[in-house]
Amino acid sequence: MAYVRVENAVKYFPREDGSEMLVLDGVSFEAKEFGITCLLGPSGCGKSTLLNIITGLERLEQGRAEVVSNHRESGKEDPRLGYVFQDPRLLNWKRVEDNLIFALKGMGIPREVWDERVEKYLSLVGLIEFRKQYPLYLSGGMRQRVGLARGLVIEPEVLLMDEPYSKLDHLTARKLREDTLEICARLKQTALLVTHDVEEAAFMGDRIVIFSPRPAHIADIFDNPLPPLERDMDDSRFIQFKKKLLQSVMRLIKTEEV
Amino acid sequence: MAKQEKAIAAQSELEAAVSAGVEAIPRRRKSAWTEAIQDVVLRVAGVLALVFVWWILSLIFPATLVPRPMETFGEVAAIVTTGDFFYEMGATLRRVLVGFGIAMVVAIPLGIVMGTLRSLESFFEPPVILGLTMPGLIWAVLMIMFFGLTETSAYAAVAVTICPMLAISIWQGTKSVDKDLIDMSKAFHASPWSKVMDVIIPQLISHILAAIRYGLGLAWKVVVVVEMFGFSNGVGYQVVRGFNIFSMKAVLAWAITFLVVMIIIEFGFIGWLERVVTAWRPKIEAWRR
Ligand SMILES: Nc1ncnc2c1ncn2[C@@H]1O[C@H](COP(=O)(O)OP(=O)(O)OP(=O)(O)O)[C@@H](O)[C@H]1O
Ligand SMILES: [Mg+2]
Numbered sequence: 001m002a003y004v005r006v007e008n009a010v011k012y013f014p015r016e017d018g019s020e021m022l023v024l025d026g027v028s029f030e031a032k033e034f035g036i037t038c039l040l041g042p043s044g045c046g047k048s049t050l051l052n053i054i055t056g057l058e059r060l061e062q063g064r065a066e067v068v069s070n071h072r073e074s075g076k077e078d079p080r081l082g083y084v085f086q087d088p089r090l091l092n093w094k095r096v097e098d099n100l101i102f103a104l105k106g107m108g109i110p111r112e113v114w115d116e117r118v119e120k121y122l123s124l125v126g127l128i129e130f131r132k133q134y135p136l137y138l139s140g141g142m143r144q145r146v147g148l149a150r151g152l153v154i155e156p157e158v159l160l161m162d163e164p165y166s167k168l169d170h171l172t173a174r175k176l177r178e179d180t181l182e183i184c185a186r187l188k189q190t191a192l193l194v195t196h197d198v199e200e201a202a203f204m205g206d207r208i209v210i211f212s213p214r215p216a217h218i219a220d221i222f223d224n225p226l227p228p229l230e231r232d233m234d235d236s237r238f239i240q241f242k243k244k245l246l247q248s249v250m251r252l253i254k255t256e257e258v
Numbered sequence: 259m260a261k262q263e264k265a266i267a268a269q270s271e272l273e274a275a276v277s278a279g280v281e282a283i284p285r286r287r288k289s290a291w292t293e294a295i296q297d298v299v300l301r302v303a304g305v306l307a308l309v310f311v312w313w314i315l316s317l318i319f320p321a322t323l324v325p326r327p328m329e330t331f332g333e334v335a336a337i338v339t340t341g342d343f344f345y346e347m348g349a350t351l352r353r354v355l356v357g358f359g360i361a362m363v364v365a366i367p368l369g370i371v372m373g374t375l376r377s378l379e380s381f382f383e384p385p386v387i388l389g390l391t392m393p394g395l396i397w398a399v400l401m402i403m404f405f406g407l408t409e410t411s412a413y414a415a416v417a418v419t420i421c422p423m424l425a426i427s428i429w430q431g432t433k434s435v436d437k438d439l440i441d442m443s444k445a446f447h448a449s450p451w452s453k454v455m456d457v458i459i460p461q462l463i464s465h466i467l468a469a470i471r472y473g474l475g476l477a478w479k480v481v482v483v484v485e486m487f488g489f490s491n492g493v494g495y496q497v498v499r500g501f502n503i504f505s506m507k508a509v510l511a512w513a514i515t516f517l518v519v520m521i522i523i524e525f526g527f528i529g530w531l532e533r534v535v536t537a538w539r540p541k542i543e544a545w546r547r
Binding site for chain 1: 438439441442443444445446447448449452456457460463537538539540
């Protein structure tokens with residue numbers, strides 16, 4: 001279906017004083033098709049910037065970042081991308097279902113399928129009874145679920161998630177991670193997930209791409225030895241994999257200090 | 259023996275206190291009904307207090323200066339029953355609503371444009387601020403001199419007086435619009451129309467409602483002034499007529515009917531509008547006493 005290819009991406013931002021700040025210094029990786037690829041890296045290294053480049057909100061100075069799909073000839077039309085933000089970013093004055101319809105309308109999806117889509121994806125995230133509710137009457141975790149449903153409802157080629165669990169409490173986040181994993185596996189959804197939590201990356205990622213601190217390059221890429229629905233945080237194989245990631249990340253931080 | 263009784267008494271007292279405490283929780287929260295009734299009683303009491311002060315004054319001053327409340331209310335009843343009221347009030351209301359509508363149609367896009375585009379903000383800021391500073395009376399004079407004693411001059415005077423105020427309020431509101439939501443709407447490729455209607459305007463609702471309140475208040479004042487200048491109908495005209503025959507009773511009676519209509523619009527219509535457009539927001543009033 002679709003995957004993401006980033007080749008030698010270079011990105012500068014202008015500083016206040018007029019000089020340039022190098023954010024991405026030749027980032028290359030390929031995201032896994034039909035699975036979740038985690039972008040794991042320290043705060044400020046440019047992960048969100050990379051997502052913005054993929055969505056087309058920012059431009060690269062060099063290299064390319066593209067969504068490759070066999071449905072489209074590359075470069076002909078925009079890829080269809082779903083976005084899940086750190087905070088839910090819902091339109092609080094619209095009912096849950098109308099928040100999904102806002103995305104469907106924006107992406108130009110024909111009106112005939114709206115109802116069916118809304119029903120399908122709200123059921124998937126477990127909120128079908130709340131379709132007529134206003135977001136401010138829902139809990140934080142439920143609002144984030146609405147955000148996830150809104151990202152999925154447009155049936156994106158790639159789902160982009162930018163630290164979607166970092167504002168939730170521990171247990172709510174844990175449950176939502178499990179559910180996201182199951183939903184993405186069931187839908188065979190290609191997804192990018194930005195995080196700076198090693199355990200989250202080990203749990204969610206079929207592939208984990210480790211960013212160095214800014215200016216970012218790719219330090220390591222790991223493929224998860226465990227299939228999505230067999231990851232158990234207490235299992236020794238999971239713990240081993242997590243350790244491997246942690247070692248890689250710690251090495252980066254140490255070289256930084258030297 | 260006595261000790262034991264004491265202990266039992268203390269025990270039952272404790273239980274009573276506990277059960278009272280348990281009951282006290284639901285009791286402390288007044289039901290919506292009780293609260294509504296209490297609210298109405300307080301409002302009525304406020305109005306009665308005003309009438310009482312008036313009545314005291316009417317005992318002190320001669321009736322030509324301060325007529326008795328009851329006689330004035332009789333005059334009000336006469337105005338309403340003869341049907342004059344609906345004709346005159348209708349004319350005034352029409353002027354206010356048309357002028358107000360024109361002002362809204364101009365001010366909402368103007369305010370949004372000023373809040374979103376920096377260059378147009380600089381361009382429109384001076385005229386808007388100047389317009390705000392100009393007293394309504396002067397606008398009224400200018401418009402009557404320009405359009406003559408026609409309905410148009412009344413509409414224009416109302417529109418021009420309140421438009422700057424509406425535009426400023428919407429302009430400031432637009433500047434405080436949540437940028438994250440704009441980014442979200444971009445990520446989902448929302449059209450410019452949908453960005454304005456679904457994302458920006460709903461965030462301006464409280465600003466727009468406040469603007470409607472102030473705007474209506476200003477509009478009433480201007481329209482009465484315009485009507486005083488020589489219109490042959492409307493509440494302002496009736497007040498001037500009362501003045502010319504030096505009938506304090508007539509002036510007050512017209513003022514009262516006018517106030518009543520304003521209050522109905524303010525609490526009835528705008529209150530209703532506010533409830534409808536903010537239904538998505540949970541009511542959090544717990545902090546108020
Ligand atoms: N529009 C911009 N203009 C200038 N600098 C920017 C801009 N956007 C981001 N930056 C800078 O680029 C760097 C990378 O930012 P980015 O938001 O991509 O980091 P991140 O990896 O997502 O961090 P976090 O984990 O904290 O979200 C930061 O130092 C940030 O200050
Ligand atoms: Mg970020």
